[in-house]
C-alpha cells in the first residue's frame with residue numbers, strides 16, 4: 001500500500017500548531033485491533049471496528065506503558081478497516097482489522113524508537129475504548145443486563161463462549177509494546193491459541209520492560225509448569241546421585257590407586273550424558289577385573305531361589 005505524502009501531511013497538520021514538513025515527521029502503519037477472540041475472550045464485530053475507525057482518528061498512543069514522555073508518543077491521523085476474505089477467524093468470519101497511520105515528530109530522543117520501528121520490531125497494540133454492547137457469543141444475551149447461563153471460556157457445541165463487543169461509543173487510548181519479531185505484526189491477540197501458553201508467557205516475560213501482568217489462566221499455566229520443572233529437576237538430581245555413587249563403587253575396584261572421593265568430586269560438574277558414558281566404561285572395566293566365579297555364582301543362585309517358590 002502506498003501513501004500520498006502531500007495528502008498525509010495535510011491530515012497531520014490538522015493536529016499541529018505549526019505546519020510540519022515530510023522531514024519533520026516519521027509516519028508508520030499499525031494494526032489496532034481485529035475481529036479475532038482476544039486474550040480477554042472478547043471479540044469486536046466488523047461493524048464495531050468501523051465505528052472505532054472514526055473514533056480513533058486523532059488519538060495519541062504511547063510506546064511501552066512506562067514511557068509517557070511526549071517524545072515517545074505518536075498520533076493516529078488516519079484509520080480504516082481492512083478485510084481479508086481469504087482468511088477466516090476462529091468464528092468463521094472473514095478476518096477484519098482496524099488499521100491506522102500514525103506519526104511522530106522526529107526528535108533526538110525518539111531516534112532509537114524510530115529505528116526500532118523501521119527495523120521491523122513488531123508491536124503488540126492494546127486499545128482502550130467504550131463499547132455500548134457486550135453480548136454472549138452463544139445466545140446473544142446482554143452480559144450487563146439480562147445475563148445468561150453460558151460461561152466465558154467454556155465450549156458449547158464446539159464453539160468457544162466469549163463476549164461480542166459492538167456499538168463503539170468512545171475511543172480513549174492505544175499503546176504498544178515491543179514483542180518478538182516472529183509474531184504477527186501489531187496484533188491484539190498476543191495470547192491466541194496458536195502459541196502454547198508457556199511460549200506466550202515467555203514472550204511476555206522477554207519483551208517486558210518493567211512490571212509484568214499475567215492473566216489468571218497464564219498464572220495457572222505458569223505455576224503448573226514450574227511444578228513440573230521442579231519435579232523434573234528433582235528426578236535429574238536423584239539420577240545424577242545414583243550415577244555418581246555407581247561411579248564411586250566402580251572406581252574402588254577398577255582404579256584402586258585413585259582416591260574415590262576426589263574422583264567423584266571431580267565428576268560433580270559433568271553433564272549427565274558424560275556421567276552415563278563414564279559409568280558404563282567403568283562398569284565394563286570392573287566386570288573384566290572381577291573374578292569369573294563371582295559372576296557365575298551370582299547367576300547360579302537365581303534359579304535356586306526361584307525353585308524355592310515351588311517347594312511345598
Ligand SMILES: [Zn+2]
Nearest residue numbers: 136139148150
Ligand atoms: Zn449466553
